[in-house]
Amino acid sequence: MDIRSTIRMTNGVEIPTVGLGVWRVENEEEIRSSIKAAIGAGYWHIDTAAIYQNEDMVGNAVADFAKREDIFITTKLWNTDQGNAKAAFEDSLKKLKTDYVDLYLIHWPSPVHNKYVDAWKALIDIYESGKAKAIGVSNFGISRIAEIIDATGFVPHMNQVERHPFYQQNELAAFCASNGIAMTAYSPLGSDHFAEIAEKVKPLAEKHGKTPAQVILRWHYQTGWVLIPKSVKPARVAENADIFGFELDEADMSFMASLDSGMKFLPEPDTATF
Numbered sequence: 001m002d003i004r005s006t007i008r009m010t011n012g013v014e015i016p017t018v019g020l021g022v023w024r025v026e027n028e029e030e031i032r033s034s035i036k037a038a039i040g041a042g043y044w045h046i047d048t049a050a051i052y053q054n055e056d057m058v059g060n061a062v063a064d065f066a067k068r069e070d071i072f073i074t075t076k077l078w079n080t081d082q083g084n085a086k087a088a089f090e091d092s093l094k095k096l097k098t099d100y101v102d103l104y105l106i107h108w109p110s111p112v113h114n115k116y117v118d119a120w121k122a123l124i125d126i127y128e129s130g131k132a133k134a135i136g137v138s139n140f141g142i143s144r145i146a147e148i149i150d151a152t153g154f155v156p157h158m159n160q161v162e163r164h165p166f167y168q169q170n171e172l173a174a175f176c177a178s179n180g181i182a183m184t185a186y187s188p189l190g191s192d193h194f195a196e197i198a199e200k201v202k203p204l205a206e207k208h209g210k211t212p213a214q215v216i217l218r219w220h221y222q223t224g225w226v227l228i229p230k231s232v233k234p235a236r237v238a239e240n241a242d243i244f245g246f247e248l249d250e251a252d253m254s255f256m257a258s259l260d261s262g263m264k265f266l267p268e269p270d271t272a273t274f
């Protein structure tokens with residue numbers, strides 16, 4: 001397996017296992033150099049969102065460095081647009097300079113807006129129009145996923161959630177697996193807390209002659225998750241894709257499992273007020 005590896009979603013669409021995250025990359029030069037480095041390292045999957053305010057820059061960089069059809073693009077519907085999903089989706093397409101996305105997600109359930117069932121119905125229409133090759137949700141827990149399935153009979157293809165060694169999401173992953181929903185790990189390196197996780201996995205990194213980031217990302221891969229690390233440093237972008245030439249053994253995987261402390265770094269989706 002290599003950077004071309006994919007996970008097949010239930011509708012047959014294959015999502016590349018490794019993608020480049022671009023949250024908090026709002027400077028055109030940084031986006032360009034990060035995407036250029038990613039494509040040079042073989043990435044073919046970019047994860048953006050309307051709220052990141054860089055869809056236009058992602059669209060420009062993809063047009064400059066690749067063919068649109070060679071890149072898998074994920075974008076997301078922002079919370080305040082849940083009652084206006086179709087127009088928001090068209091706006092994302094325009095900014096990305098494309099007539100389809102590979103994956104479109106409801107970014108957060110956002111219970112304060114209480115419109116995610118309506119938004120899910122709109123995403124189903126978008127999917128049926130062919131303009132999104134797959135659809136899903138992000139930051140959805142078990143009860144909210146069950147709710148949108150009950151309301152529509154349509155099972156999301158993907159759920160994208162916070163996941164790293166300190167917050168492994170095993171219960172949610174088991175529920176999604178039993179419903180055929182693929183999983184993407186966001187903040188796979190622990191986001192702003194990478195150093196704390198890196199310190200813990202240092203012994204494994206030394207054992208395999210790899211970096212802590214590579215050990216963490218390899219663990220996501222071996223547990224069957226899509227992973228979307230962000231870096232604006234070209235050397236790190238390449239490092240984060242170089243996870244296919246070694247394998248964590250059973251003892252390594254048990255050690256990684258033991259790091260699950262339930263410590264999450266991003267807001268709790270069910271109580272978030274945005």
Ligand code: NDP
Pocket residue numbers: 020021022023024047048107138139160161185186187188189190191192194213214228229230231232233236237239240266
């Ligand atoms: P990550 O877990 O990807 O960590 C990114 C941080 O780690 C940055 O500070 C980066 O710094 C640093 N880093 C990256 N690679 C390395 C490396 N090899 N060695 C050391 N440090 C490294 O965090 P994010 O929170 O950005 O998550 C990744 C992506 O997930 C986002 O960009 C976004 O696309 C998605 N996401 C989705 C959310 C959702 O609600 N659906 C929420 C949060 C994220 P530097 O850039 O300087 O290298």
